[in-house]
Amino acid sequence: MIICPTFTEAVRSNAMSISVDEVKKIAHLARLGLDEQEAQGYADSLSQILGLIEQMNAVDTTGVSPMAHPLDMHLRLREDAPTESDQREKFQKVAPSTEAGLYLVPRVIE
Amino acid sequence: MEWETVIGLEVHAQLQTTSKIFSGAATRYGSEPNTQACAVDLALPGVLPVMNREAARMAVKFGLAIGARINQRSVFARKNYFYPDLPKGYQISQFELPVVGLGQLTIEVNGEEKVIGITRAHLEEDAGKSLHEDFHGMSGIDLNRAGTPLLEIVSEPDMRSPEEAVAYLKKLHELVRYLEICDGNMQEGSFRCDANVSVRPKGQKEFGTRAELKNINSFRFVEKAINYEIERQIDVIEGGGKVVQETRLYDSAKDVTRSMRSKEEANDYRYFPDPDLPPLVLDDAFVEETRATLPELPDAKRERFQKEYELSHYDAGVLTATREMADFFESVVKHAGGGAKVAANWVMGDFSAFLNKDGVEIANAPINAEMLAGLIKRLQDNTISGKIAKEVFEAMWAGEGDADTVIEKRGLKQITDSGAIETVIDQILADNPDQVQQYRDGKEKVFGFFVGQAMKATQGKANPAQLNELLKEKLKG
Structure with missing residues (x-):
């Protein structure tokens, strides 16, 4: 169950294919760099998946609740107590840049 | 054209x-x-x-308090976006199946009650800074x-004015604090609010295009941000334009909302x-275990205070605004053995004023419930007058001990001995023959002068009612 407007729209409208532009949009949202050839390749593969989904759509699923997880199990819950100790020094040793306890990243500001 | 505002709020409460x-x-x-x-937080x-079991329990507690359907099976989903303070590249949230379903909250604006629907409340994790x-x-x-666990509480678009939005937000704020699931600290960001605002011609059924306002971190800003946004949208439409669906940031320094274009595509x-x-x-x-932990909720407490203590709707509202305040008031009444109205006035008056002045919480106040009750007892048995009580209160606040200690140490016991008061009055009348004559000539305003002199002579300790009575008697001549 992928809830991506571009993708689900394609499924709902029973479109047999997904366009190269749609692939590029999804790739951009996922920060994946694709060249033209790769984009075309993914458009073809994803369209085939849509085809499979269309076959599955033909099955009557009335009364079947959507699956949220492939394993038939529940979430295990833990008690609310801090169990982690401060390991900042260790973690920051592998960080590219830190200062005053902060991780430094290329400037982001609205 | 007459416009109608439609507002829905999304509140993030840190659990x-x-x-x-x-x-x-x-x-x-x-x-x-x-x-x-830790490593998990850093992805x-x-x-x-x-x-965390407690986070689930708190969400259920909230759901039960707003009479919502509890979804005993709910699902966590990944909300994908990129920002440096979100190391995983997604936020774990709930989407199609939130833990809390449809519920409601009753607000009061200008003496009128209104029910605001709560669409859902879901669990999610906070991002870094x-x-x-x-x-x-x-x-x-x-x-x-x-x-950090968050409960995102999404209202229906049921509010029609900034006042209603503020009333809803305050009610929600009061509730999460009563439930002890969120400390409600807006400055520290533990209780944050986004507002969805749109306008439509009055009478039109369809909603107008909405803008989502972010960064509103106080009750006052909620009202100001929405007011600004309403005017902006009306200006756009009346100017022949169209409102764009977008996220806007409230700038409290300039009191405007600004478009956050970067959010569009994301x-x-x-x-x-x-x-x-x-x-x-x-x-x-x-x-059911969680239901058993529900405290008496604000509305029920307010109603009980009106009945049990014969307080006005307003007083009951002030006293039940926080659980701490309500508990404190009840403890004072219990220790004083009655005098609810007097206790209410002290708790809402001087006590609250001193808390504000010193910026302290009830739990850390220098005067506890038993001490305030001690003061009220001395007021009620006429040991001290209301005026002196203020002095005692201030001394107690300054750490001079309980009411009896202060009264004893400072010699503040009220003079109720008629003979003693008469002696004082006789002296004053003898010292001020001109004023006595004026009074007897019909200038009754001079009465206040005599009261003042008598109070001065007794350091304010003369029983006011007795003093008035005796003074009137003596002035008749």
């Missing part, structure tokens, strides 16, 4: 757990940067989230907050169920 929602890192506010960010490879001060052109990231979050987390299933026992 008061001691550890994070999916990791064992502590959630204490104000710690050194990144000292409470290091190979880690897995393990859900980005600091944009000068780090050589870089941004600093503190991930202590990353993974609105495609590509939610999908988190494969790391199977469904959250809560059995009946869990729900």
